[in-house]
Amino acid sequence: MTRSRKPKRKFLKWTLRITLFGVLSILLFYLSVYLQVWGPLPNQNQLTEIRQSKASEVYASNGKLIGKFYIFDRQPIGYDEIPKHLIDALIATEDARFYDHDGIDNRSLLRVIFKSLLLQDESSGGGSTISQQLAKNLFPRKNHGIFSMPVNKTREAIIATRLEKAYTKEEIITLYLNTVPFGDNTFGIESAAGKFYSKKARELTLTESAVLIGMLKASHLYNPRIFPERSKTRRDVVLNQMSRYGYLTAEEVAIAKKEKLQLSYRGFSHEDGLAPYFREQVRKTLEEWTKHNKDEKGDKYNLYTSGLKIYTTLDYDMQRMAEEAMTEHMSKLQTDFEESYGKNAPWLKNASLIESTIERLPKYKALKASGRTKKQIMDSLAVKYEMELFDWSGKKVVKASPIDSAVHYLKFLNTGMLSIDPRSGAVKSWIGGIDFEHFQYDHVSQAKRQVGSTFKPIVYTAALEAGVDPCKHYSAQQVTYTNYNNWTPTNSGDEGNYDLNYSMKGALSNSVNTVAVKVLEDAGLQNVIGQAQRMGITSNMPQVPSIALGTAEISLIEMIEAYSSYVNSSRTVKPYFITSIEDSRGELIAEFKPEVSEDPAFSETTREAIIEMLKATVDEGTASRLRWKYGLSNDIAGKTGTTQSNKDGWFVGITPKLLTITWVGVDDHRIGFKTTSMGQGANSALPIYGLMMQKMNGDKNFNSITRAKFPPPSIEVLNQMGCKPVEEDGFLKRIFTNDEKPKPMEFDTKTEEEKEGIFSKIGNLFKRKDKKEKKKSGGGQN
Incomplete structure (x- = not known):
């Protein structure tokens, strides 16, 4: 009897110990959470204050509510x-x-x-x-x-x-x-x-x-x-x-x-x-602002509970028109884009492209980190289930796998479009992509792409500043640069007949590549890079002559800052979008002012000359479809841009009171338009601007913008540019040069100061003095 009781007692003792240990473990664990070992807990007062929590509101420039943070x-x-x-x-x-x-x-x-x-x-x-x-x-x-x-x-x-x-x-x-x-x-x-x-x-x-x-x-x-x-x-x-x-x-x-x-x-x-990408940029900016600003009690503002009122520069109606124009054009362009490739589209046939896209999926990376084999991962990602996919014809619920989804989204063209007041930098409209829910990457604030021919005005600006005569005619013939791997720039499509000679105006308005590189050569590579930096471009620029054709990857915001100087007395402005912030009682707690550069990036004569060249681009050059297709009679200067292999299409639209830049392309750099006729900036990016301006022209509330006129250029600039934009080689020259191969040329990368020898410097002292006097008086150089 005694023996049988001992095992029972031992069992009960261990059961009691285990139970006590379990209960004690639970109590200790509960206590560790209660004492905030695992992180802070809101106290009674903080929970009570939830009752007074208020959403922060975001307003467009006309006072319309466009969003809340809550x-x-x-x-x-x-x-x-x-x-x-x-x-x-x-x-x-x-x-x-x-x-x-x-x-x-x-x-x-x-x-x-x-x-x-x-x-x-x-x-x-x-x-x-x-x-x-x-x-x-x-x-x-x-x-x-x-x-x-x-x-x-x-x-x-x-x-x-x-x-x-x-x-x-x-x-x-x-x-x-x-x-x-x-x-x-x-x-x-x-x-x-x-x-x-x-x-x-x-x-x-x-x-x-x-x-x-x-x-x-x-x-x-x-x-x-x-x-x-x-x-x-x-x-x-x-x-x-x-x-x-x-x-x-x-x-x-x-x-x-x-x-x-x-x-x-x-x-x-x-x-x-309205403006989801813009509102997201406001949110990011305000979250950073609240980290460094406190209320009268010394507590940091909370974007989601403090009831802030955020007033922005966004023009409500212009944003609506911009989004409508984007949707109208991009939905049609997407159809044309897919039809141009047909069954041989890279997102359907390019195995390495598809495989690398799948390997970038977060789920692929998570499965790989868990130790799964590649076959196991692919089998898992191939499982189909019902999901919602974006399409221009409407969101669709289909049975698809994560692989199907990745391939589906790989084909989509995307866009970025920004409009600002070029004198203050105030953002008027902001489109970061085609659909915020499915494409949250913002092509205005986050992306850097090759800018193509939209960089050329900067090259021409540097050349004019270096004293190059705007009426100097350049042959469009190809040149091989032996010290750059025998690089030979060519002209795209019908742009730039090789038998023609172009003035700066003729070459820029027709976007002639071969001439742009020669203008860069005259300006000096380092001078061009320096000019770009003075105009607000901070991205790294490769020290190669191909930057004349826009091979540098630059953000849209940098480009719009650079172009603002052409309308703003040669001074750049930084885009800004918040004007003021009020607390929940309506008290002003922050105010934001335009950031305009103190020093001009170039002379006034250079600015006027470039504007005349860019006006010619719209009137008779690569952007002329704004006139004949969209029927725009506004005063507009502009520049189209297309990059290598038709990966990126750009358009810059300039009016005296509105500056707009638009980009169109596929997010994956490996996919471009199949043809230049479809992918060129004039066809891919310009139409969004054209459609938006059509809508603005139809609204009298925008008359102050749409009817604004560029001031006429000075007599000096008119005289400087009073030459034929295009000249054809003489009969004899064409006979003797038709079969002549381009001569190899070395590309000079020195600045103007470095290029001048000691005797040249002595001989140009008086000329340099005269040049400075002309700049001070607003004059230019012949």
Whole structure:
């Protein structure tokens, strides 16, 4: 008898020890979270202040609201605006004992902590009350490695109990329904009701409420727009739960289940979704600003709760017209682009291109990091499921794999377009891409691409500053530069007949490559680079003559700063987009002014000469389709640009009061347009500008911009440029040079100062003095 008791006692002793150890471990773990070992927890006062939290608002220059930054939904409503059957559906489905607990369902919580902490069961899930879910919405989870689940669950439990002390049950329900995420990037019940049913939350029927509450389990999987059958099944589950907990009778549930799932879907209007890339740039800028600025209490401003009012330079109507023009052109160009390649498109046939694209996918990298073989990774990525894909004909739900998705998005042309007031730098319109939801990379603020012939005006500016006569005629014949791997620049398409001689005006307006390199040679490579830097370009420029053709990769913002000097008395301006910030009481707390360079980047005569050349580009050169196709009679100067292998198309449109630069191309540098006729800047980028200007011309509110005239150039500039833009070689010269091969030439990379020998310097002292006097008086050089 004694012997049999000993094993039992030993077993009970060890059971007790293990139990005590488990309980102690849980208590110690809970204490570590409570004492903020795993990160700070909001205190009671901070939670109470949530009541006063206000969204920050962003306004266009005309005072129209274009966006908000918030913790809550952009359309918060009160408890009395929420229908009772929706609240009943929420409680029955998400937290049946909501009115009986103090923020924590203790049984569920203990189960989750025990399983996830001691058994490392990540699928334990459950146990989250409405208060805990609200805590998760307000204070997003953080990564703590293998302890992430227990730490976050415990943290949310502690916050939930504090929320219950700070708010009534009705207030918690209201906060929850105003912050919870629904599908399609929609937050809060009022916004969800408007998007899926085109009505106010208080107008929702029982079945509509059940559909929306059903989405809370998984907003994408139960999205009624994308997966109607799945959403209907989930709706019926919610109705059954309401019956189970006494909110509905069996008869009411049976009647409700017979109703068809019908939506009245309303996507974001222009008022809701205008200028998404611009708003994102504002957000990034303000988040940085709030790090370094404090309120009168010494607390840092919070972009999402401080109720700031941010006033911007954006022209609401111009932005709308720019987006409409972009959509109209890019949707058509995409069709032409795909048809030009047909079945032999690189995104369909180029195996190495497709493979490298797949290997850049985040999911591919994650699977590789987990130790999977390449075959296992590819098999995993080849699994098809329902997903939403962007297309110009409308977003489509298709059954596709991550590989299919990557190939689908590889083919899309993208764009970047920026318009500013060239005298102040105020941003008037900003398009960072074709669709913010699916292409969040901003081609205005983030991208650097080869700029093609849009760099040529900078070359010509440097040449004029170096004293080159604008009426000097250059032969368009090819030249081989032996000290640069026998590089021989050629002209694109019909641009630049090799038998012709071009003045600067003729060569720039027709974008003649062979002449541009010769002008660079006269100006001096280092002088051209220095000129670009004085005009605001900070990107690295290769020390090779091909930069005359725009082989340097430069951002759109840098280029627009450089071009601003041609309209702004030779002084550059930096684009800016926020004018002022007010606090929630309307008190001015920050103001932003234009940044205009103090020193001119070049002389006034040079500026006038370049403008005349760029006007000729529109009137009779590579941008002339603005006249004959789009019927624009405005005073416009401009420059087209196309890069190697038709990878990038550019257009710069200049009027006295508006400067616009547009880029079009494929994000993957390895894919270009199949033909120059399609990919050239005049066809790919210029039309967006042309369509936008057409719309602006039709609105009298833009008369001050569209009817602005360039001031006439000085008599001196007119005299300097009073020569034929193009001359043909004489008959005898053509006979004796037709079969003559271009002579090898060495390219001079020295500045003007370095090129002058000692005797030249002595002989030019008086000439140099005269040149300076002319610059001071606004005169030019012959």
